Amino acid sequence: MFNFEIVAGETVRQVLHDKRGDVLGIVSSAYRAHEAGDSVNPDSYFLRFPEKPDSRIIALPAFLGADVQLAGIKWIASFPGNTRHGNPRASAVLLLNDYETGYPIACLEAANISAARTAASAAVAATALRPDGFAGTRIAVVGGGVIARNICDYLNVAGCAPDAYLVHDLDETSGQALADHVRTTQNRPATFTADLDEALGADTVVFATTALEPYVRTPFKPGQLVLNISLRDLAPEVVLGADNIFDDVEHCLKAQTSPHLAEQLSGSREFVTGTLAGVLNGEVTPAADRPVIFSPFGLGVLDLAVGAFVLGEARKGGSTIEVPNFFGETRRW
Numbered sequence: 001m002f003n004f005e006i007v008a009g010e011t012v013r014q015v016l017h018d019k020r021g022d023v024l025g026i027v028s029s030a031y032r033a034h035e036a037g038d039s040v041n042p043d044s045y046f047l048r049f050p051e052k053p054d055s056r057i058i059a060l061p062a063f064l065g066a067d068v069q070l071a072g073i074k075w076i077a078s079f080p081g082n083t084r085h086g087n088p089r090a091s092a093v094l095l096l097n098d099y100e101t102g103y104p105i106a107c108l109e110a111a112n113i114s115a116a117r118t119a120a121s122a123a124v125a126a127t128a129l130r131p132d133g134f135a136g137t138r139i140a141v142v143g144g145g146v147i148a149r150n151i152c153d154y155l156n157v158a159g160c161a162p163d164a165y166l167v168h169d170l171d172e173t174s175g176q177a178l179a180d181h182v183r184t185t186q187n188r189p190a191t192f193t194a195d196l197d198e199a200l201g202a203d204t205v206v207f208a209t210t211a212l213e214p215y216v217r218t219p220f221k222p223g224q225l226v227l228n229i230s231l232r233d234l235a236p237e238v239v240l241g242a243d244n245i246f247d248d249v250e251h252c253l254k255a256q257t258s259p260h261l262a263e264q265l266s267g268s269r270e271f272v273t274g275t276l277a278g279v280l281n282g283e284v285t286p287a288a289d290r291p292v293i294f295s296p297f298g299l300g301v302l303d304l305a306v307g308a309f310v311l312g313e314a315r316k317g318g319s320t321i322e323v324p325n326f327f328g329e330t331r332r333w
Helices: 009-018 020-035 080-085 111-129 146-157 172-186 196-200 236-240 258-266 276-280 300-316
Strands: 005-007 045-049 052-064 070-078 090-098 104-109 138-142 164-168 190-192 204-207 225-228 243-246 272-275 292-295
Touching: 005 300, 009 020, 009 104, 009 111, 009 300, 020 052, 020 111, 020 146, 020 276, 020 300, 052 080, 052 300, 070 111, 070 300, 090 111, 090 300, 104 111, 104 300, 111 146, 111 225, 111 276, 111 292, 111 300, 138 146, 138 196, 146 172, 164 172, 164 196, 172 190, 236 258, 236 292, 243 258, 243 276, 272 276
Parallel strands: 005 104, 138 164, 138 204, 164 190, 204 225, 225 292, 243 272, 243 292
Antiparallel strands: 045 052, 052 070, 070 090, 090 104
16 A cells, blocks of 8 residues: 555656557547546646746646546646757656555656657547548648657557658758658658648648647648647637547637637637547547547546556566655554
């Protein structure tokens, strides 16, 4: 009951690298459990800094029932300035709590967990929302960072096999690096483009940027699939011109996301088509004559599901670090 373990980042990274297929299934199941009400997922809390308006630290508390039965919280920092020094933008830890006693049982390095669950959600959505597959199509990725790299990896594992990739980034070095990563890991054509409009014309467009406000104002066309992972790239008019699928409607329609701006502009939620879990369950089918936009706010229950899996695998491999006497008192008297 009073054991406490740490799972270091290298262990987390290795588990996730070797088990991407498992993570896809875990994320899909977590979405279904959340849709069924077998979870508690409060609003995220944003800690912002007046002198660093582009930076924030976010707390995501959650509980997931089903076969997880854990509570916990992810504490994730996003400091875009890190990239100027060649460091990742995001860093995070995940604390897991036993549901029966409430005691914390483990702390995991979670930037990798967060990236994996985000990328897996994009891949699950891609396969569900383009059920005929990706042969004969192009995927464009706008943004060339860690999340974008993970999305490309998970799309590949999920069987999304386009004829080619396009990569666009304001920083050509990052964009070229991602294109090279795709060529190397997937043996698939991938090119950098400095032309945003060229990227926006692809059959599937993935947004994985650090944009704080919309800059894409060109409507998408019927048949295009947009994975709106970074949530703030699209003008509200663009959102209103598409069928819209969310991970959780209430969570997405806040914090000045593109869907939130669309709600404010339209004065209603009529543009909401449904949730990804609804699509997975066969209850929601987007229209064929409109573009489809998937907007995931990023649910804490996904971090719990993936974190619990990583902890279990680390225990099997004997790679957790136990902290003796972590709790100062283990008896009331």
